[in-house]
Amino acid sequence: MIALSEQDRAGVDAAIAASLERLQERSGPLGEGAVALAEAAAAAGEKGKRLRPALVVAAYRAFAPVDGEEPNAAAPSAADEALWQVGAAFELLHTGFVVHDDLIDRDVERRGAPNVAGRFRARAAAYGASPDEIVIVGDAAAVLAGDLLLFEATRLIATADASASVRATLFEILDDAILVSAAGELADVENAARADVPDTDALLVAAHDKTAAYSFEAPLVAGAALAGASVGTRDALAAAAADLGLAFQLVDDLIGTFGSRSQAGREPGADLRESKRTPLIGLARRTGAWPRVSSAIALAYTGPVAVRRAQEELEASGAREDLVALVRSSLENARAQAASPDLSPAAAALIGDIAAAIEGRVP
Structure with a gap:
């Protein structure tokens, strides 16, 4: 990164x-x-x-x-x-x-x-x-x-x-980041509490809102604002940053499910142990393998053997492959946004570097 x-x-x-x-x-x-x-x-x-x-x-x-x-x-x-x-x-x-x-x-x-x-x-x-x-x-x-x-x-x-106008812009960026992140975190908690798994689109919105807004969009746009970038330039950057942030969160979900201890910084399969409702789970729910996946996840809290079975069922369902495809699609969208005439070659290169770093984290 x-x-x-x-x-x-x-x-x-x-x-x-x-x-x-x-x-x-x-x-x-x-x-x-x-x-x-x-x-x-x-x-x-x-x-x-x-x-x-x-x-x-x-x-x-x-x-x-x-x-x-x-x-x-x-x-x-x-x-x-x-x-x-x-x-x-x-x-x-x-x-x-x-x-x-x-x-x-x-x-x-x-x-x-x-x-x-x-x-x-x-x-x-x-x-x-x-x-x-x-x-x-x-x-x-x-x-x-x-x-x-x-x-x-x-x-x-x-x-x-900074000038009063730049500080006002920075406050707007911070204000939006806090509100969107709060909404995303609440949606994430409520999604976990629902009797059934929400649809994938709802899980993707929550994944974006709880992380991408404050981790990618806000910092990148704030740096551009501090440098004096125009509104049009900041909007173009925000569009690319939204895709980068979503891809980053989806890779985190992959790491939380399939990553090693060194990648995740905690027990492998921690998201499975905690029964987190991530877009990966939403994608699995769409498949005919969902009954097997659901049963395996329900037992993942019991230990490493059950975690491994849940990982295998998720992989067999095609959900992992589908989520990797979503990551790559988001990164391609970000790279396409980088071609905007509102963005300088240096900004486009930065977006490309971030996209490459995110892609390199896929477990």
């Missing part, structure tokens, strides 16, 4: 660190609980891949080639600082969503360590809370930490060194 240069990574990391340090300093006078909450929020933002800041920076440099050269390490410009701050905002937006997503999924760990809820469950147990109260405290902390991170993302946009 697109990566930050060493200098850009340092700039983004410094902006994130400054934001989280400010949060912790301001929490000090508010008591031990507030300090612990700020520390947990800061810990949630550590060791991220920085995908979204990388997209902000890459789009900015694609649309501002004259001013978008590598920053001077000795004396970064005000434009560099603003760019890194906006990139940091999208990383903290992602972190806030992850904290809330863990709460929705009832997870108490992230990357093998206690997440916000896990930390506060342990804290509550240490001061003698009952089992029910331990869960309530952990859940409350996750809600509040996620809220703080979402506000920090907003504050970074508000204080970026």
Whole structure:
């Protein structure tokens, strides 16, 4: 995937660190609980891949080639600082969503360590809370930490060194990203709760909305806006980014079902164990093999042997092949959008590079 240069990574990391340090300093006078909450929020933002800041920076440099050269390490410009701050905002937006997503999924760990809820469950147990109260405290902390991170993302946009019109555009981008992502996450949760599997189109809409809007469209368009790109240019970029984001999420679904431990960063077949209603499952539902697939998925939670059987049934149904075809179709659409006269050769090349990186993740 697109990566930050060493200098850009340092700039983004410094902006994130400054934001989280400010949060912790301001929490000090508010008591031990507030300090612990700020520390947990800061810990949630550590060791991220920085995908979204990388997209902000890459789009900015694609649309501002004259001013978008590598920053001077000795004396970064005000434009560099603003760019890194906006990139940091999208990383903290992602972190806030992850904290809330863990709460929705009832997870108490992230990357093998206690997440916000896990930390506060342990804290509550240490001061003698009952089992029910331990869960309530952990859940409350996750809600509040996620809220703080979402506000920090907003504050970074508000204080970026940009013109009033550019800041207004950035706020519109952030506003849309949050609303669409919330709608997508809710649809995902409701889809999982329905008695029957929703149709594939509904699952594809949820897959796009919960991830593509804030992970691809918003960062890429924000970088272009910061570089002064026109409305028409931003619209053309958003159209390509929507296809890129959908393809990225569909590949994540493939990895969550068929990927190795190293690819998924967790137990293989985790999506099957959790009975997630992804577009892959929607595609399988369309086939005559659905009764066998459904029965196999219903037992996947029992262990690796059952997971492997569910994988085999999904593969035999043709659903995996169909989902890979959807990924490739989305990427081809993105590449076609890159040919828009509103997009520069540098922007088209960026879209092509991202598409190639996404295609390379297919398990």
